[in-house]
Amino acid sequence: MKTTSTNAAKDLYKELRRLGWQQIWSNHVPEFNRETPGSKTRNAGLVRAVGVVFLESGSPSQKAEVAAWLRSLLKDPDEKIRRYAMAALPKIGAEAPDEEALIELLQRDNPAERERRYLARALDKIGGKATLDVADKLPVQTALKVKASIAREESPSTIRLDEKIEKVAGLQIQLRSRRGLEGFIRQELESSPKMKALFEVKSSRPGLVELSPLADFSPSDLLTLRCFGTLAFVLGKILKPDAEPIAKVLAASSRLLQTLTQGSIRYRLEFPSLGHQRALVREIANRAYALCPDLLNDARSAPWAVEIHPYDGQFLVELRPRLSPDPRFSYRRLDVPAASHPPLAACMARLAGNSGKDVVWDPFCGSGLELIERGLLGGVRKLLGSDRSAAAIDIAKSNLAAATLRVEADFFHGDFREADLASNSISQIITNPPMGRRVPIPNLAGLIGDLLETAARVLQPGGVLVFANPLSIRPSDAQLKLDMKQRIDLGGFDVQLERYIKTHR
Numbered sequence: 457m458k459t460t461s462t463n464a465a466k467d468l469y470k471e472l473r474r475l476g477w478q479q480i481w482s483n484h485v486p487e488f489n490r491e492t493p494g495s496k497t498r499n500a501g502l503v504r505a506v507g508v509v510f511l512e513s514g515s516p517s518q519k520a521e522v523a524a525w526l527r528s529l530l531k532d533p534d535e536k537i538r539r540y541a542m543a544a545l546p547k548i549g550a551e552a553p554d555e556e557a558l559i560e561l562l563q564r565d566n567p568a569e570r571e572r573r574y575l576a577r578a579l580d581k582i583g584g585k586a587t588l589d590v591a592d593k594l595p596v597q598t599a600l601k602v603k604a605s606i607a608r609e610e611s612p613s614t615i616r617l618d619e620k621i622e623k624v625a626g627l628q629i630q631l632r633s634r635r636g637l638e639g640f641i642r643q644e645l646e647s648s649p650k651m652k653a654l655f656e657v658k659s660s661r662p663g664l665v666e667l668s669p670l671a672d673f674s675p676s677d678l679l680t681l682r683c684f685g686t687l688a689f690v691l692g693k694i695l696k697p698d699a700e701p702i703a704k705v706l707a708a709s710s711r712l713l714q715t716l717t718q719g720s721i722r723y724r725l726e727f728p729s730l731g732h733q734r735a736l737v738r739e740i741a742n743r744a745y746a747l748c749p750d751l752l753n754d755a756r757s758a759p760w761a762v763e764i765h766p767y768d769g770q771f772l773v774e775l776r777p778r779l780s781p782d783p784r785f786s787y788r789r790l791d792v793p794a795a796s797h798p799p800l801a802a803c804m805a806r807l808a809g810n811s812g813k814d815v816v817w818d819p820f821c822g823s824g825l826e827l828i829e830r831g832l833l834g835g836v837r838k839l840l841g842s843d844r845s846a847a848a849i850d851i852a853k854s855n856l857a858a859a860t861l862r863v864e865a866d867f868f869h870g871d872f873r874e875a876d877l878a879s880n881s882i883s884q885i886i887t888n889p890p891m892g893r894r895v896p897i898p899n900l901a902g903l904i905g906d907l908l909e910t911a912a913r914v915l916q917p918g919g920v921l922v923f924a925n926p927l928s929i930r931p932s933d934a935q936l937k938l939d940m941k942q943r944i945d946l947g948g949f950d951v952q953l954e955r956y957i958k959t960h961r
């Protein structure tokens with residue numbers, strides 16, 4: 457019997473979902489209102505459909521009418537109708553009267569377990585300060601969620617990037633990157649006397665460089681490095697990714713979190729190797745909150761990510777600042793579809809070196825990241841960019857302007873083979889050519905071959921070509937000598953990052 461009625465409700469819901477909101481609101485709802493209690497129960501699917509349909513359509517005034525109708529259903533004698541109304545209310549952007557109505561139900565009717573669960577779920581989504589006043593009647597998760605959403609709305613928390621972190625013995629810092637770039641990160645750190653005095657490289661493995669501090673430092677010290685992708689602090693090592701040890705590690709780290717957070721401490725839990733773990737996230741969040749009520753799990757615009765990474769047969773609990781946009785690359789006002797990974801552009805610029813008066817060309821400049829990163833290193837006489845997309849050229853120009861580099865720059869809209877460049881006029885070519893992945897390139901081998909041939913002609917003797925080579929094509933001109941190659945992950949596929957030097961004949 458139960459199965460049949462559940463199916464009937466589901467079928468009705470599916471049928472109604474196909475209708476427009478006008479039809480539901482002007483025909484089906486008035487019909488439902490006239491029904492007898494028993495038949496209302498059988499047609500509860502309508503209440504669900506109303507929530508979903510009005511989530512997607514309807515003007516604010518219609519939504520207000522729908523909300524009033526759903527609120528009236530909270531008083532229905534049938535528990536099923538009340539539950540369906542509770543589930544539908546948050547979907548249409550519920551407001552204070554809805555919270556009041558739900559709380560009234562909670563306090564007055566002392567609902568049974570199942571209804572209480574639905575009530576809590578609705579308050580998770582729409583509750584505010586009034587819900588916190590009755591938190592003792594609700595699951596811990598509701599208080600946590602409501603507190604997080606109030607905190608999010610009242611003051612968006614930020615990370616204190618300039619705050620000093622005392623040198624803590626054993627503190628481990630993880631700099632993650634695309635695989636293959638770890639050597640660049642190491643080199644960047646070790647070539648800076650200031651950074652060498654602050655940090656020691658403990659180890660490096662594919663896609664990860666591990667540091668330990670040698671002195672007090674601030675997160676912004678780490679952000680002077682441009683070759684890594686993300687940074688994180690190791691909060692603890694655990695045997696298994698279970699709720700209890702993770703919550704304990706989090707609670708034990710609350711001082712570091714307090715020091716580094718301006719505003720409420722909101723974090724998002726992520727399991728990069730395990731995917732979504734909803735039940736586990738909920739359990740960790742509740743336990744950590746019970747241990748330390750300042751720790752608010754919040755998936756929406758949280759300043760911190762707490763990530764669980766497999767590590768030598770165990771797991772690391774890491775704290776990663778969610779820096780978006782990344783302040784290191786704030787000049788990226790606009791983007792092209794196949795834009796380079798900014799830290800890769802920074803690595804490539806470093807790989808090209810600095811002669812002190814370089815003329816740098818990016819034949820496939822896109823949004824201009826390689827040119828800008830090279831410009832930021834200094835020692836540039838002129839930046840030249842070409843791209844066959846006019847939009848890309850405009851974007852590169854506006855990004856370059858945002859980078860406020862005082863460098864002469866010239867852009868050419870068109871095929872790079874048509875750029876009017878004299879032989880021996882360029883000292884560096886730094887480029888990420890199209891890879892033929894997203895947009896098929898009819899003759900990629902020909903394109904790369906032409907790039908090598910053009911480079912051999914326009915580069916000065918001693919000049920450098922740095923590029924990500926999607927194919928194992930070598931230059932036919934013997935003047936271009938392969939000087940370095942490194943296999944790198946370009947976001948799901950590998951290519952060779954190569955450096956060629958044009959020899960003096």
Ligand SMILES: C[S@@+](CC[C@H](N)C(=O)[O-])C[C@H]1O[C@@H](n2cnc3c(N)ncnc32)[C@H](O)[C@@H]1O
Binds near residue numbers: 819822826844871888
């Ligand atoms: C991988 S994207 C470059 C991304 C760039 N490094 C950035 O950071 O945005 C390749 C670019 O090459 C351009 N392109 C493709 N074929 C070209 C050609 N024959 N001549 C000039 N540009 C070309 C595309 O329009 C695209 O913007």
